[in-house]
Amino acid sequence: MDRACDDSEFDVIVESIELAATDVRALILQPVTGAALPEWTPGSHIDVLLPSGTVRQYSLCGDPSDRDAWRIAVLREPPERGRGGSEYIHTALEVGAKIRVGRPRNNFPLIDSAGYLFVAGGIGITPILPMIAQAQARGADWRLVYGGRTADSMAFRGELGRYGDRVQILPEDRTGPIDLDSVLGRPRPDTAVYCCGPSGLLEAVEEKCKSWPEGALHTERFVPAAPQPTAGDTAFEVVLAKQNRTFVVEPGETILRTLESNGVDVLSSCQQGMCGRCEQTVLEGTPDHRDEILTPEEREAGEYILICVSRCHGDRLVLDL
Incomplete structure (x- = not known):
């Protein structure tokens, strides 16, 4: 193949479907x-x-390295907890179907490090899989601690077997919850911690890593953290520099919804501050960051904002739009 799919969105074919675990x-x-x-x-x-x-x-x-195929894994969420996407993929999507996808975005990149400690919970194993393959290829010192409700619910266990004792599989019904005191109780120099999984696991890991060096912990959420209080929100102006247009974002409203309601077409997806699709460049003003993506350093720099959730400290924000 001598050229790449270059549209922001394009069609792919479902070449195969397999059950990677119970409900995955x-x-x-x-x-x-x-x-x-x-x-x-x-x-x-x-x-x-x-x-x-x-x-x-x-x-x-x-x-x-495989430019001919992508793999994703989808956990079937109970109807009362999910938003309909996993139910469709589990019950209606068939081999040979055509679906539309977007280009890859990486809000959870693997940094260079002498060592890695990976902690995965449930379907949180998915972004970790290619990370451990890359760590292995680099010759880095790494370890994976992978927890789940039951062994049958934990996807890709067989695939992980090739890494031997670098991988610790911990089904909760057999071993209990991950012993984070043992896993993270002693900070280790030159070790990056990567965690993905349910909110409870992420919050517990964040607490345990408070004693680790700054910047050691890297996380990705599948659901947003508890929403920030909005009682103190005040109206502010958002200026679109390229269009020379100004709008007022009212308390309780988002920049994204304000722009959309005024006919401004802006890319967005999750509308929860988690995917990065609506990220915009800030030319003036101080963002009030409420996303789950930007690092503390990026927040301090104030160069970017996720307009689906974040607001403004002050009365005016100028975007490169």
């Missing part, structure tokens, strides 16, 4: 045309645009 479907996606799929790096995710018009994000969990 692994999909192999291939390009519709003869084009190579876009490049990606460990930690990347893609948007999947469903026939209903909703958009869901799934981590790429295959081999980044």
Whole structure:
């Protein structure tokens, strides 16, 4: 293949579907045309645009060097907890179906480090899989602690077997919850900690890593943290520099919804500050960051903002739009 799919969104074919664990479907996606799929790096995710018009994000969990196929894995969420995407993929999507996807984005990149400690819970194993493959290829010192409700619910256990005792599989019904005191109780120099999984696990890991060096912990959430209070929100102006247009964002409103309601077409997806699709460059003003993506250093720099959730400290924000 001598050229890549270069549109921001494009169609792929579901080449195969397999059950990776109880209630986890692994999909192999291939390009519709003869084009190579876009490049990606460990930690990347893609948007999947469903026939209903909703958009869901799934981590790429295959081999980044394979430009002919992507792999994603989808956990079937109970109807009362999910938003409909996983139910469609588990009950209606079939091999040979055509679905539309977005280009990979990486809000959870693997940094260079002498050592890595990976902590995964449930479907949180998906972005970790290509990370440990890359750590192994680099010759880095690494370890994976992988927890789940039961062994049968934990995807890709067989695939992880090739790494031997570097991987610790901990089904909760047999071993209890992950012993984070043992795993994270002693900070280790030159070790990056990567964690993905349910909110409870992430919050516990964040607490344990408070004694680790600053910047050691890297996390990715599948659901946003508890919403920030909005009682103190005040109205502010958002200026679109390229369009020379100004709008007022009212308390309780978002920049994104304000722009959309005024006919401004802006890319967005999760609308929860988690996927990065609506990120914009800030030219003037101080963002009030409420996303789950930007690092503390990026927040301090104030150069970017996720307009689906974040607001403004002050009365005016100028965007490069």
